[in-house]
Amino acid sequence: MSTSVKLEIFEGPLDLLLHLIKKNEVSITDIPIATITEQYLATLELMQTMNLDVAGEFLVMAATLIHIKSRMLLPAGEDEEEGDEGEDPRAELVRRLLEYQRFKEAAEELQSREILGRDVFARIPDSPEHNPTVVIEQPSLFDLIAALRQILERFPEERVHEVVLERVSVREKMNLLLDSLHQRGRAIFQDLFETATSRLEVVMTFLAMLELVRIRAIRISQEEGMGPIMIELAAPLGEVQDRMAKEGVGDDGDGA
């Protein structure tokens, strides 16, 4: 996704707003909303003319600013929204800006500390029982996930010469999974692997499942307690198939 592209210097809409506020030498708590909105929009336009992908959050903020501006223009009392008659339309934005600014400053504080590996260095001791394999002290949950990913990464070796077959098979698996879920309603994760006869097939089913999750065709959940992982359709089968057709996944490309 291109939404992670940012205008180099601005970390996001809040960052850009803080910049404009500083540039205009105005107070966060009393933002001249018309001026700032105008400059904000101009910056977005500049970003677009520079062919920078303007991330969605910048646009959402633009809409927010325009909305606040229009509310500020209403004579007092005519603002019916939320019934919060006395509240400044800017209040919520101000709160967010102040909070973001605090952490921006905190980040700068962190940056100015004596950072290990930049300003100061510790020893990398060679322990007596030196172990060449990667060793992790106090593994975290993330390590567990990474480990599982590594398992999956090792499987593709089998598909080097079977690319076509595999693609067909994953698609096939996706359809089989959908059919099966359509019939059963909900299924236990492990049960969906029951019919697998080979390692390859297990992986295919797994990949198919991930793909279905990615396109939001299925939903994965867990019951409370020691409950099993449950899988179900995220929408009626017909709707899911339509979506897959639109996304160009799941069909064989020849309309069959």
Add this chain to the structure above:
Amino acid sequence: MEMERDRLKSILESLLFAAEGPLTAHRIREIVGGVEKREIEALLGELGNEYEVGGRGFRIVEVAGGYQLRTPKENAEWVKNLYKGRPARMSRPLLETLAIIAYKQPITRAEIEAIRGVDVDGVLATLLERRLVRIVARKDVPGRPFLYGTTPEFLELFNLKDLSQLPTLKEMEEMASLPSQQDPSSEQR
């Protein structure tokens, strides 16, 4: 067994030198045996002082709940050359996200994003990979999202004894003086 102070100091130096991370006074006590924690702390203080006054090539820092030998900042320029090609850069998104997690932990990804105003997917993955943050639990709300917190490695990286050593956040003092005037005409230039 009574041990000479100098002998003990030598052993402390060796221990700090050979340790793989910060050593707590407690752990040191387990290792040397028969010495009061207070005594160990006093000796470490003396050693650290000697290093500093003597302008030596190491310092004793209190970090992540323990003591660790580190090179002094004024030598960084040279020591850095030992590690060509692997700078430990900290980008602004990384630092901002880390700051939010450090101060507001435990916190969910959605909460971090609400503060930063942008998504933090990639940044969070990097922080997890660098072991600067970790999943500490799940939040008891629908969807049961993960809650993130900082790690001992975070404390080590930023030379912090514990979380209470984080610089206090600037108070939101300005919040008190939120704009209350309902005079939109002040807006028109």
Add this chain to the structure above:
Amino acid sequence: MEMERDRLKSILESLLFAAEGPLTAHRIREIVGGVEKREIEALLGELGNEYEVGGRGFRIVEVAGGYQLRTPKENAEWVKNLYKGRPARMSRPLLETLAIIAYKQPITRAEIEAIRGVDVDGVLATLLERRLVRIVARKDVPGRPFLYGTTPEFLELFNLKDLSQLPTLKEMEEMASLPSQQDPSSEQR
């Protein structure tokens, strides 16, 4: 650039301290610059002498054509204790096997091996020994192989309240598909 002897000694200490292996005088010269090799060797000799005479916790030894800091032999007894009773360490094979068991329990050894593609005898023994997995039953197939599952110690190690707190597949996919290079802002600058 002329540098004070004491300053240089401090830098030498820092370099020896932070280096990953023995440093040759040649390499040191490259790093500090503008100092004769002979001078460097002389200063290292002085430093080593100071450590020895002062009964410090390190020595400078010449090894593999370079110089290295090491702890003195007379402190070995204590230094050795550092490595005793360290927190559990996890190698990659161990973690992978544990992950498979966690998600697919109850599972037989043959099934684990089918997924990992290598035999897991040793790894499984280690996991059993560390009480991270246990035998939960026998599978009702010919040969009646053992079925393995995780233990409460496993939950403790990963800070999980119960197995339902394991990341779901969806979360796994979200997290695992976040290679840091996908985030252009996190590493550069």
